[in-house]
Amino acid sequence: MRALSGKNAIITGGGSGIGRGIALALVRRGANVMLAGRRPDALAAVAAEIDALNGRAVALAVDLREVTACEQLIDATRTMLGGIDILVNNAGVLAAGRLDEHAVDDIHAVVTLNLTAPISLTRLAWPELMAAGRLMVVSAMSKAPLPYASLYAATKAGLAAFGASLWYEGAPVGVQVLTAFPPGTATELTAPLAAGRRFYRLANPLVVGERIVSALEAGRTEVAWGPVSRRSRGCIELHLTPRAVSWLRCVGSSAKPTESGPSSEHAARG
Numbered sequence: 001m002r003a004l005s006g007k008n009a010i011i012t013g014g015g016s017g018i019g020r021g022i023a024l025a026l027v028r029r030g031a032n033v034m035l036a037g038r039r040p041d042a043l044a045a046v047a048a049e050i051d052a053l054n055g056r057a058v059a060l061a062v063d064l065r066e067v068t069a070c071e072q073l074i075d076a077t078r079t080m081l082g083g084i085d086i087l088v089n090n091a092g093v094l095a096a097g098r099l100d101e102h103a104v105d106d107i108h109a110v111v112t113l114n115l116t117a118p119i120s121l122t123r124l125a126w127p128e129l130m131a132a133g134r135l136m137v138v139s140a141m142s143k144a145p146l147p148y149a150s151l152y153a154a155t156k157a158g159l160a161a162f163g164a165s166l167w168y169e170g171a172p173v174g175v176q177v178l179t180a181f182p183p184g185t186a187t188e189l190t191a192p193l194a195a196g197r198r199f200y201r202l203a204n205p206l207v208v209g210e211r212i213v214s215a216l217e218a219g220r221t222e223v224a225w226g227p228v229s230r231r232s233r234g235c236i237e238l239h240l241t242p243r244a245v246s247w248l249r250c251v252g253s254s255a256k257p258t259e260s261g262p263s264s265e266h267a268a269r270g
Ligand SMILES: NC(=O)c1ccc[n+]([C@@H]2O[C@H](COP(=O)([O-])OP(=O)(O)OC[C@H]3O[C@@H](n4cnc5c(N)ncnc54)[C@H](OP(=O)(O)O)[C@@H]3O)[C@@H](O)[C@H]2O)c1
Pocket: 012, 013, 014, 015, 016, 017, 018, 019, 036, 037, 038, 039, 040, 042, 062, 063, 064, 065, 090, 091, 092, 093, 094, 113, 138, 139, 140, 141, 142, 181, 182, 183, 184, 185, 186, 187, 188, 189, 190, 205
C-alpha cells in the first residue's frame, strides 16, 4: 500500500460525478485536494462536503480548454497547497451523435478538453510527480468501439494510450501511472443517455471513485470493470447492443430512439 495521507492532489472535474467520488475517497485517506472545473458553485459544494469531513480542499474555477488554463491550475495548486503529488486527469465531455453532426469548432473543443489538457497538465506537473508522485488518467468506460460517439471514443483511446505509454517513462523515475476505465456511471455525463430509459444499470460515482482510489493506493497500473477487466490485456472485440447504439445516435440528433434499435447500416453487431 502506498500512503496517500498528506499528499496534494489535483482533480480536474472534481465538482461532480466520478471526480467528486475520487476527491472524497482521497480526502478520506488524508489527502489534500485541488478541485478544478468551470462551475464555482459545483466546486464550492464539494469543498463544503470535504470541510464537513475535516478534510482540506481548495478550488479553482477554470475552463481547461483555454490556452493558459493548465499553467494557471498548476501554479494555483503550488501556491495554495504547496506542491503536487497526485494529478487526476478526470474532466471530460461526451460528444455523442453522428460524426457529420459535429461542427469543426466542437471537434477542437472536445479534443482540447479530453486529450490536450490532460497531456499538458501532466507535462507541467511531471517534474514534481517524479518525486514519487502518481498520475491518474480516467479514460472511457471500455476499450470497445463506441458508435455514434466516435469523437469521444477517439479522445479516450488516445488518453488510454497516453497512460499506458507514460507508464514506461514513469516507472524508472518513480511515477505511478494508473489508467482507469470506469463502468457506465450515473453522472451528468450519462444523464442524457439514461433519461427515462432503462439503458443499463449505472454505477454509483462514489463507489467508482472509491475503487479507483483503492487501485491507486494498491500501486496498480490499470483499473477496469466488466469485460474490459477480464480481457484488458488482449484485443477486445466487444460490441454495444443495437439499442445502446440507437440511444447514442439519438443523443446527438433530435430523432427519438427506436425501441427495436438502429436502422442504420452502420450499427454495430449486437
Ligand atoms: N459516467 C460514465 O459512465 C463514464 C464512464 C467512463 C468514463 N467516464 C469519464 O469520467 C470522467 C468524469 O465524467 P463523469 O461521468 O463524472 O461526468 P461529469 O459529472 O459530467 O464530470 C465531468 C467533469 O468535467 C468538468 N468539465 C467539463 N468541461 C470542462 C472544462 N471545459 N474545463 C474544466 N472542467 C470541465 C465538469 O465540470 P464543469 O461542468 O463545472 O466544468 C465536470 O465536473 C470523464 O472524463 C468521462 O469521460 C465517465
